[in-house]
Amino acid sequence: MSDFRSELCHRWSQFETRRHFLRGCSMGLAGMWLGGQSTSMPTSVAAEPAHHTGPHFPPRAKRVIFLHMAGGPSQLELFDHKPELEKLDGKDCPASFLEGRRFAFIQGVPKMLGPQFPFQQCGDSGAWVSDRLPMFQSVADKACFIHSMQTTQFNHGPAQLLLHTGNQNLGHASFGSWTMYGLGSENENLPGFIVLVSGGKTPSAGKSVWGSGYLPSVFQGVQCRSQGDPVLYLSNPDNISRAQRRRSLDTLQRLNERTFQETGDPEVLTRISQYEMAFRMQTHATEAFDLGLETQEVQTEYGAEPGKESFANNCLLARRLAERDVRFIQLFHWGWDAHGASQSEALNGGFNDRCREIDRPITALIKDLDRRGLLDDTLLVWGGEFGRTPMRENRGGREMRFVGRDHNPSAFTMWLAGGGIRPGTSWGATDELGYRSVENVVTPHDLHATLLQRLGLDHTRLTYPYLGLPQRLSTITQSPKIIDGILA
């Protein structure tokens, strides 16, 4: 391989003198996988702006684990402690809450709904956490709670797109793709942007929330599974053994080398490298995704059960992938849309199950990353696409059988932990009923700008030309603010 790599690098420098890449030179894109994935590339190649832009300043975090709670978990039942709301429980919603507002399902004049569960202050920081997350209370000191999140979208699909791509419309690049575009990957045997889904469903906005949009498709998230092949088409078919595959790839490589000599097309060299990487990925990915290699003790700590699809398994996988320097690990856990329309989607129903499903694994993940020294350079992000209303939902204008809350874009809580984030703090606040963020409001764009900054990327300089504009994650029509107050 090393001959090929040096040949490739040679070709590369011949080819890339004019920064052709941004206009879609496939050579450039191909090199990206190689160049971006390899730390051993000569600097003359790595210095080219082609494969990725590279950090703009020294990073505080090397990688991201983003835990997305799809559906919009209720901040009022988890982290946003509102004793005043308790007093208004069952009363008509004040008119000032309703003027000029449109809800997904609430109609007319709904009733206020007090917090459904008791809160406790925990740790040295005294952060308020409800009794739904008893284990998490023990690690709350590691987290920084942003109580003042606010979005513009009140439907799942658009709100998820906004949170993950910076735009409520389809067609834009996801946070993970931007990170890959900016930093590349440090593991040449695994995809750099891995997505894990639990709860039996993909997010409302579909796979676009980890899509690459207008960025080259090599930057898209690769959905991996904890059941079956972790990466699609990873396994050799039944009738081809690994030795046979190796033997076949040897021939393939030699024939392709000859093709390169005959055509002079450097793309052939890239193809040879990609086949070799695919072969390595077969071993490395299989090993990386094998939870059976963890001790029983660790499995128990997470509540993981190898072979199943669960959020606990995905949390343990997230740690294994972080250890292997996967750049962006995106978890989706579905089922937080507690409207009260059915048992499974109610504060007095499925919400409790969701809390149980995440409490143990998230606590274990934080402790485990910390123990292994990974928390320092891993940025952990938790949250949904929006919050819930302090009013009880009255779908169709009637009282519903189960207890739930409608979508609320004006206030929700997210928390961050790890790489370059000040632990044991909180930021911003909602009004006394938890309806609107009123102090130090944070938008998804602010969050993106801040997280990119922790990764060593300046959100105004991380741009990609498309449709005549230098597109960026923080979008050119917004002027997001870095949340200085939460930085360590």
Add this chain to the structure above:
Amino acid sequence: MPSSAMRWCSFVGITLLICPLLIADKVLADDTKIDFQTQIRPILIESCSACHGGVKQAGDVSFVYKDQVLPPDGWVIEPGDPESSVLIERVKSHDPDTQMPPAGDHRERLSEAEIELLEKWIEQGAPWDEHWSRAPLTDPLKILTEPLKKTNLESTSWPRQPLDRLVEARLKREGLHPSPEAKPAEWLRRVSFDLIGLPPSLEEFESFIERTTGIKDRQQLDQIYGIEVDRLLASERFGERWASVWMDLARYADSKGFEKDPHRDMWPYRDWLIQALNQDLPYDAFTIKQLAGDLLPDPKPDDLIATAFHRNTQTNTEGGTDDEEFRVAAVLDRINTTWTVWQATTFGCVQCHAHPYDPIRHDEYYAFMALMNNTADTDLDSDHPTIKIPTDISQRDDAVTKQRHYHERRHARNQLGYKLATGDQWTVLQPTEVTSTGGRLQIADDWVKREGGTFPTGVTYTVMTDATAMTALRLEISPESADPTQWPEQGSLVTHVEVALQRDNEADQVVELTDVFVDAITGDYDPRSVLSEKPNRGVGGYPKLHRPRWAVLLLKEPLTPKQNDRLKISMKHGASVTGSVATPTRNFRWAASNNSAWTELLAAANLKQATEQLATAKRDVDAIQGAALPVLLSLPKAAERSTRTFIRGNWSERGEKIRPAIPVAFSLTPNKIQTRLEMARWLVSDANPLAARVWANRIWGQLYSQGLVETQENFGASGTLPSHPDLLDHLAWQMREEHGWRLKPFLRELVLAATYRQTNRMDESSQKRDPRNRLLSRGPRTRLTAEMIRDQALAVAGLLHTGIGGPSVMPPQPDGVWQTVYSGAQWKTATGPERYRRGLYTYWRRTSPYPSFLMFDSPTRDICSARRIATNSPLQALVTLNDPVYIESAQALAALAISNLANETPVEQSNLDERPTAAIAWMYRTVTQRQPSPWEQAELDSLYRDLLSEADTKATVTNAPSLALDAAALSIVANTILNLDRALTK
């Protein structure tokens, strides 16, 4: 905005770096004529337009608009006099208060060379040409432009088509030579994929080689090539290959998009597309039918089906979404898609503000929107309006025609009452008392308005009024707000009306209602449904109220009440939109007429006839079974929406009312375009040269993997410049004028050109001087598209299902890829031969597209995608190595090789050893259209032998001596061949 606008220049800088071919290396001799397009505009865009552009026009100076720069209105340039031009003074200044770009700005000062260029240009009179892409179209070969005159065009025999002369002249200017001609096999593989998306069969390949071998006479050879091209153009596979290209632009998908992403019957549109391409429907007709086929006089069934193009927008069925928000999103998507597909213009920018680089003003976006804003679709879950398309093609035309007639009869019948209603005298009925089963109502003068509270679905109002003599009742439904910029509002639909006469001390007496006429038929239901109770049907505005609406309800018998009689009108609102959001009336009043004409109408023969005809038409339509294809349908005049600007592009903040028009900068001649049909005709008229350039460039891009304008989606000032401006114009001219917009003869010309027939081998000089082949110094060498890779594997293995058209199919994909919220949709893997259909028939679900196509750079088709950028990744290797379709193909290919050998004359036992070699050579030839070299053959033979010994040790495969061929080992060899770079490339 200003702060972000500043940053655009960094991107433009990159753009300019990438097109050095045209702007660098110019030496300024005194007599050099400065070219505004390539030398001046780029400087203005890069260094000035961030502050003096379309968005920000500091000091009222914008370098996007000529009239703000040049006299009489502009004041920064004095043509002919650089000394007294403010522009020159400012860029030369070192005074921090006056210099441009300003001191402290992160942009650098203009270089001496740039300033000299500007001075010279002003000296020469500051000629300001319109942007090259919008300039009138002529054929450069006919007028022989300046640089061409300097080159002897007839110096060599290389050119085979007129276009080659332009390519050759350019190569000569750059000191390069064309590459040698490709071998027939190389050309045949290339042209076969480019025209039909499939490799030639072994028979076709061998026949072609046989016919071309030994032919020295150039004309004779060209004739053989021509025949081959004609064979490919006549193949039905042609339409399938080019449909794939258009489907990316059309954002074709089999689902509606967003959350549940439900199924949608879109395949009849794909059938139309394939057929249109196979019949070589000229691009002008192709355009008009797709954008406005419904508005053509006497539209044919195909004209209606073609309009599904713009129904590929997404429908949001998520509970609680605002139907107007997503209706508008669909309309905006249609506008932006139209401008990307036909005009390669980044028109979407103008939604929020004037275009930063191109002369398009903000309100021009909405003037164009006014042309597209009056179709009947409203983001309903049903995708209304749809037409039913029977799967049996022979029934299709009849079925569509019946539906068109039904539609016409609905309107015709309503017209009978409409005329009478608008000319009648109506007396307003003053409500005396109103009650509601939910929420609170109030009486305001003679109107009933919402006061407060919650109005649930099913809410029923009771309105009391004094009874008068009457033959008809009229219900007026108005938006709550008197301010039309606040419209549309939440829907207002009355689903059932009952009227009773109340008299003291007597039981209520039912007043029978018998017919209903409305201001306009909207929705797919009959307004008469308000007489009986049916949810989501009735009179009013649904799902939104865009304007005041009215309905007239006829009494069966004239009412002649006594004094003090009261009328009790009850109005039920059983409708709701997605997410159980109720649509009650919130502002309405009742009126009555005592005109006997209504009673006469009820008895009139023409109404009776219209009713019967409508009933017959409805029966006919109800009997039709088939796919429900969403189509475009214009709203009746009386229900048209007015279009207003969106302030800063926000759909919920509406400004002034706007008349329909197309942006002035884009039309060579003044026009009065008022309708969608006129717009479509304008797009492909001579007045719009851009469309021809964009389409010619797109086709070129398909053959060469990059357009002459590399930004195929952006021909504006911020896009790339054409690498060969004269060639682009020549091609656009040929396409439009010589070939009358027909694709097939145009493609014939391209693939028979010497340029296309060059070998794609990169020699030293072509590699150094033309690394990306922008100068066309060699033939194209490109990776196959996602669809081609699949289709090739199936074709060479003899598995390809050859049926044309029909519903999409689900070939194998890994379990668990489809898991979508709130949806029980299942991927049902096809088990019959249809699992081997061509890639373009693969079921395309937007939220979860077919994974192996995505990996090969297929767009998700959420929105219009103007080009695929080919990448090269290990995940692609995993697909072609391990995806079941490639495994099945490899096995079938090996089996074919074996059975081919068996069919040959029995060989001597002593020759058995050569059988693997023969089988491998056959597979290699079939896949790559090349004979393996002895070295390649030896490599593959040794692979086969090693696999055999591996298999032997595992003892999993019995090596039947009678055949002397091991199918398992041979299929691994086949899998290897299918993964060769040569196999994945054309």
